[in-house]
Amino acid sequence: MRTILAAMTAILLAAAGPIRADEIRVAWVRQEIALPPTLSNLDPMPDDLGVAGARLGIADNATTGTFMGQSWTLTEHAVAPDGDFAGAVEAALAETDLLVIDASADALLRAADMPGTARALLFNTAAPETPLRGTDCRANVLHTLPSRAMLTDALMQFFVMRRWTALVMIEGPKPGDRALAESYRASAAKFGLSIRRTAEWTFDADLRRSAAAEVPLLTQQFGKYDVLIAADEANDFARYIPYNTWMPRPVAGSEGLRPAAWSPAVEQWGAAQLQSRFTRATGRAMLPRDYAAWAAVRAIGEAVTRSGATTAPELRSYMLSGAFELGGFKGRPLTFRPWNGQLRQSIPLTHRGALVADAPLDGFLHPISELDTLGLDAPESGCAAFAK
Structure with a gap:
């Protein structure tokens, strides 16, 4: 039995490529947002919103990376609403060129335009503004959160x-x-x-x-x-x-x-397993910003494993190529749009108790991907940075 297991392990490792000895660091950088008072406190904002998804993504990457000789580390940088966000970005850049950003659109653009991030890769996991995928796009920013x-x-x-x-x-x-x-x-x-x-x-x-x-x-x-x-x-x-x-x-x-990008009501396509793992780790349900952070970290992991690259420019090139895809528990492979860096993904339509439909719906066709019927398609994007 041990001989059979050893042989199977050897075959799997050979198929995956040579064993590597890489240490991959990912930094999660957040600027807190001062929230106005609301009429109800039934849905409080979790203290670990976003970063909980990044932590689970690192754990998932480490599970696969063990067989590839990879070591995965997540560093966390959070600043108050009036804190030094640029300083937090610089501290993260001293550790890695792979940054998961949880911040407003303005803060994201400031980070993307810093000299030190020119050759880094930033993942937007909190800003839904559509212009970030259009005229305000940046070549060093990919978006795992859906746009409005x-x-x-x-x-x-x-x-x-x-x-x-x-x-x-x-x-x-x-x-x-x-x-x-x-x-x-x-x-x-x-x-x-x-x-x-x-x-x-x-x-x-x-x-x-x-x-x-x-x-x-x-x-x-x-x-x-x-x-x-x-x-x-x-x-x-x-x-x-x-x-x-x-x-x-x-x-x-x-x-x-x-x-929404994600909902506790999503259970198909293996999503229930992701939901349960997240709940065991955090004691709460996975929310859209958690999923976006998880998808960003998992996209890095998938790209490192498949391409063998470890630097931001190499990983960006691979993620925007036709060779990349991510299994995101949404029923279809997820890929990045090469014209603006938005992660293609289906959008569940839910009420508080169940999944009603999953867009794109049948009958909405597209010459490349039906997922491109959602959001800015290439002709309407207006994003010039990705054409360079």
Whole structure:
């Protein structure tokens, strides 16, 4: 029996290539964001959001890397909202040229434009802004978090499939809400739909007590419609909209049917195993930023194992090539778009209890990949940095 196992191990190692003796370091760099007060504390922000996914990714890389002679290390750098983010990036660069960034869009761009990161590789795991994949793209940044456009496109595909064409929307007052609402409008136009009416959320009452009175009055103005979209990026007021609308209609967007990079409701394609491992390690469910950080670290691991490269320029070149793919527990291989560095991935549409659909949906075709029907395709990207 031992002879058979030894022979099988030898065959597997030979197939994988020569045994290496590499020490690969990955740095996780986060700038905390000062969060405004919300109406509900039912979904508190975990202290280990994001970094928990990176830790699991390192553990997964180490499992495979043991057979390849690889050693994987994760260093963690976190600064306060008013802290020295540039200093944290410089400290990370002293250790490695592979950085997983958990920060706002502005902070990400500042890091990408630092002289020391010119030949480094940064992974965006927290900023959903679509322009980061378009006119504001940087050649040294790859994105494992979906853009807002990918999320809103996924929801519009579902509406088209269901023939829900009479759309209305409640738009929140914060900058992120407005950006999300604009993305919904752009996605609706992309798929031949339109948002007929929009109402702004202006209430400052305690909705835990007054939702049954305030929400019907706000939604009465919409008249007849098929579905109501809530553009509330922090899910502050949106949670109070279902079952309180004037018309008995479904709610989608920030509450009800929600598009997200990841959800505890995703269980197919081996995802339940990833979910359970994460829960055992952290005591909570995996969230989209956790998944994005996990995918970034696993993408590095897959590229190192498959290509034998260990430096950022070599790994970037391989990840953007047709040879790279990542098994991300989403039913299809995940790859990076060579025109803007966005990780192609399906978008689950879920409610709080179950998976409803997985976009891209059947019937939405593309000459290269159906995943490219979500978000900025090559002709509309406007990203010049990746063409150099």
